[in-house]
Amino acid sequence: MTTEINVGVKSQIKAALAEVNKRDIKNVFFVACGGSSALMYPSKYVMDREAKGVDSYLYSSNEFIYRNPVKLGKNSLVILCSHSGTTPETVESAKFARSKGALAISLTNEPESPLAKESDVYLKYEWGKEADAFATNYSVMYQLVFGVLNLLEGNEKYELIEKNLEKLQATYHKAAEQTAAAATQFAEKHKDEKIIYTMASGANYGVAYSFAICILMEMQWIHSHAIHAGEYFHGPFEILDKETPFIILLGLDETRHLEERALSFSKKYGEKLTVLDAKEYDLSDIDDEVKGYIAPLVLNYVLRQYADKLAEIRNHPLSLRRYMWKVEY
């Protein structure tokens, strides 16, 4: 079944790339909201590191529409994402992109959704504990992005990334097992905290952002903020004291030095530090050349355990909302 679904994902990507191939694509816009936007940050990092010709931009959906970038047009590929496919601003962004002549490719869990319908192509990704990592959102996004880079610029990492994404589920499992005890410890230590900061840089910043705004603020009503590890020393670090909790992510990309520097300083003057370091996980199945790109996906997977444990011990289910889906906004 897994194999069948994975074959399906590959053929969806192939179909999407066939549409890209019909156009003269010169720039890529990543457009989504909240967690769906955060999952595009690693792809923006990939574009900055890999794309020799194609330009790329990342916007929250309504910012995209109202900012109305002058470069959006028939040479644009707009990549959108909404889990339910119903996020109004993202559906509107797909319409807006197509009205400008751009190609709109969306990722969603719901093939019958408005977003799927308003896009030129949709890619259905899998979700939940049964899904193989290869068929889930981060992986489908990478397959699309590296596929586009391969198609437009002959980028040679496409096959390599595909091969590594096929081994991602096993890597997830190992990392989750390694961190299960740490996740429980984190939850016990932080159950009464009013604020928890997160911090990262490079390909991992989106994971820190997502944990801050989706898990802590949205699902746990705990104050938070994702601090960029490079910006830390230019303002935010003055907030550090022995009482203020930080979750510090260390990835494996070129910016790791920024995260290490932030951690090293924080250890001197702070005490409530939770460190997730991709170097400590068993990534032996992953090729060195793409470890930096894969690390944020693993960190994100591992962090979900931290969220689950925190919700459990606080008796505050991750599904609980005050406003979202409940009131008008």
Added chain:
Amino acid sequence: MTTEINVGVKSQIKAALAEVNKRDIKNVFFVACGGSSALMYPSKYVMDREAKGVDSYLYSSNEFIYRNPVKLGKNSLVILCSHSGTTPETVESAKFARSKGALAISLTNEPESPLAKESDVYLKYEWGKEADAFATNYSVMYQLVFGVLNLLEGNEKYELIEKNLEKLQATYHKAAEQTAAAATQFAEKHKDEKIIYTMASGANYGVAYSFAICILMEMQWIHSHAIHAGEYFHGPFEILDKETPFIILLGLDETRHLEERALSFSKKYGEKLTVLDAKEYDLSDIDDEVKGYIAPLVLNYVLRQYADKLAEIRNHPLSLRRYMWKVEY
């Protein structure tokens, strides 16, 4: 004296543009840290709205170096800023940019600084209460950016923006007078707060970011986070209750709808709201065509009063630091 300094600024810009003119510039990188980075956000907005051909990117300095964007090269203009001209990562960024063949133009208050020395061209801006707004950082940045757009693409707003920046000081004064009482009220109401969020979108987001990380976190040790008004509804708004303070900025650019929507929701479920609305300020001297670009500068100026009053009432000078310039980091 003011006239003389302003003439000097114009001739500095002219000299910088002459250097730009010697190259074949295809992309612009905005590179700085903290508050100096934040002051580039409106210019990134300008580029997205105005630049038909030239691409633009914005990074914190160390992220720029380690991310090492593949597009950085001899067709790049790298615009840097550091007030003292000593920020190590930004000085390093100038060296790095030039080692890649890029043109490095920096803004600084210190012509004798390492940043000025490591750049191809430096622009000295004025600072402090005596300085005319035309010669200060935001204005010099806009003159450079619109100058580059005019030079490379014939953008026609260059003269208009220059004319409007010459009237900026008078506009600042009027707005500051209008908001003096509100700033005092804000300080009285918020003197005991442990956390204060800021929020904005579009050209104004950088002002919200700067107030959050430089004023609240760095200078007042108050927890904070700049929430993007469009992202608000996809996570952060769940934190809103009658006890949580928000500073909500409303500008005059194309994304104002996002800020209005965020305010309208916040009014329903929140109570500790401080609203700074550029529409309420006397911008009659400013041409409609550039009001959206000028608004963040005015909001930033006005907010400085809020910072001053907050520092005063909390008996916590804006100059007080725990770590910055005091310990190794």
